[in-house]
Amino acid sequence: MLILCIETSCDETAAAVVGNGSEILSNIVASQIDVHARFGGVVPEIASRKHLESISQVIEAALREAKVSYDDLDGVAVTRGPGLIGALLVGLSVGKGIACARKLPLIGLHHIEGHILAPLLETDLSFPYLALAVSGGHTHLYRVDGIGSYRTIGRTLDDAAGEAFDKVAKMLGLGYPGGAVIDRLATEGDPEAFVFPRPMLHKKGLDFSFSGIKTAVMYAIRSLEKVDEKSTRDIAASFQAAVVEVLTRKTVRAAMEQGLERIVVAGGVACNRGLRQRFAELAASEGLQIVFPSPALCADNAAMLGVAANAYLEHGRHDGWRLNAVANWSLDQLEPLGGFDPLAGEG
Ligand code: KG4
Ligand code: ZN
Numbered sequence: 001m002l003i004l005c006i007e008t009s010c011d012e013t014a015a016a017v018v019g020n021g022s023e024i025l026s027n028i029v030a031s032q033i034d035v036h037a038r039f040g041g042v043v044p045e046i047a048s049r050k051h052l053e054s055i056s057q058v059i060e061a062a063l064r065e066a067k068v069s070y071d072d073l074d075g076v077a078v079t080r081g082p083g084l085i086g087a088l089l090v091g092l093s094v095g096k097g098i099a100c101a102r103k104l105p106l107i108g109l110h111h112i113e114g115h116i117l118a119p120l121l122e123t124d125l126s127f128p129y130l131a132l133a134v135s136g137g138h139t140h141l142y143r144v145d146g147i148g149s150y151r152t153i154g155r156t157l158d159d160a161a162g163e164a165f166d167k168v169a170k171m172l173g174l175g176y177p178g179g180a181v182i183d184r185l186a187t188e189g190d191p192e193a194f195v196f197p198r199p200m201l202h203k204k205g206l207d208f209s210f211s212g213i214k215t216a217v218m219y220a221i222r223s224l225e226k227v228d229e230k231s232t233r234d235i236a237a238s239f240q241a242a243v244v245e246v247l248t249r250k251t252v253r254a255a256m257e258q259g260l261e262r263i264v265v266a267g268g269v270a271c272n273r274g275l276r277q278r279f280a281e282l283a284a285s286e287g288l289q290i291v292f293p294s295p296a297l298c299a300d301n302a303a304m305l306g307v308a309a310n311a312y313l314e315h316g317r318h319d320g321w322r323l324n325a326v327a328n329w330s331l332d333q334l335e336p337l338g339g340f341d342p343l344a345g346e347g
Contacts, residue, residue, distance in 0.1 A: 006059065081108075116133055129263060
């Protein structure tokens with residue numbers, strides 16, 4: 001089964017062709033980062049316009065690279081939400097157009113479902129597992145019992161971890177988005193030079209909070225006479241160490257509490273080398289299997305939608321033409337495979 005997948009939830013215009021839910025035949029991503037960097041963050045209206053400009057070329061490139069034509073496709077999958085509504089609507093409308101013109105089933109998917117199933121494109125992994133989704137908009141812990149079966153067991157109460165990385169990078173004058181820059185500088189800095197808080201670490205429950213670390217960084221910067229290259233590296237390393245400690249310890253605690261031995265870490269922040277290294281150490285010491293998708297599948301991309309799309313279409317589940325984009329959408333609202341309404345595709 002060949003599925004064309006389309007993802008436009010934020011600032012990457014992405015299309016992929018995925019075979020049988022596991023074979024990535026192409027995975028094209030056109031990033032808008034350079035355009036938004038000037039404004040220090042994603043400007044929603046610009047994101048929608050840029051998606052419109054490039055979506056056709058990105059889809060054509062995905063088909064070309066996969067060496068398939070529209071006639072070869074068995075379905076079209078699009079990110080339905082959550083995300084920027086105008087940006088989502090571009091991908092959804094184009095997906096509907098293709099599905100309608102080619103008489104293909106259309107399926108609208110949850111962006112985070114894509115992220116947390118992405119490792120299945122590369123690794124044999126069985127359910128159930130714990131998933132930590134860490135991106136610019138999410139820092140959530142999910143219990144994953146199967147495709148479509150997700151339960152939130154912890155979440156950030158304020159900033160997402162990626163958002164905190166981006167805000168700290170901005171304070172240090174490192175540009176947008178700053179996660180990858182902080183990651184690089186942290187390797188050259190002293191993680192103990194500054195003592196930043198580890199919010200909620202010793203509290204009961206599995207929720208996170210990152211705004212306090214960010215504020216502590218702001219005060220540390222203010223306390224310095226001059227923020228030179230050394231102090232920038234040290235702040236980056238100390239900030240990253242605080243975020244990594246909270247993320248890793250809470251995730252491992254969640255896995256223990258849920259009796260799960262397998263953990264998936266996904267989303268843009270999962271590219272972070274400090275986070276990967278600490279999780280690798282914990283995997284060895286705690287006897288856990290901790291899986292990270294390769295970096296290209298951690299950041300926003302369309303191939304990650306292929307796993308769920310294939311499973312849903314195989315079970316006859318698809319959407320009707322009235323399908324709309326949704327800016328806010330909880331993963332817990334999804335229907336597990338098997339418990340679906342066979343008439344859901346009507347309409
Ligand atoms: O998943 P993603 O590409 O888009 C969203 O759905 O949000 O995640 C983007 C986020 C940004 O906040 C970016 O700064 C962060 O991921 N990020 C990183 C790294 N690479 C990207 N954060 C820390 N270390 C990195 N290496
Ligand atoms: Zn994402």
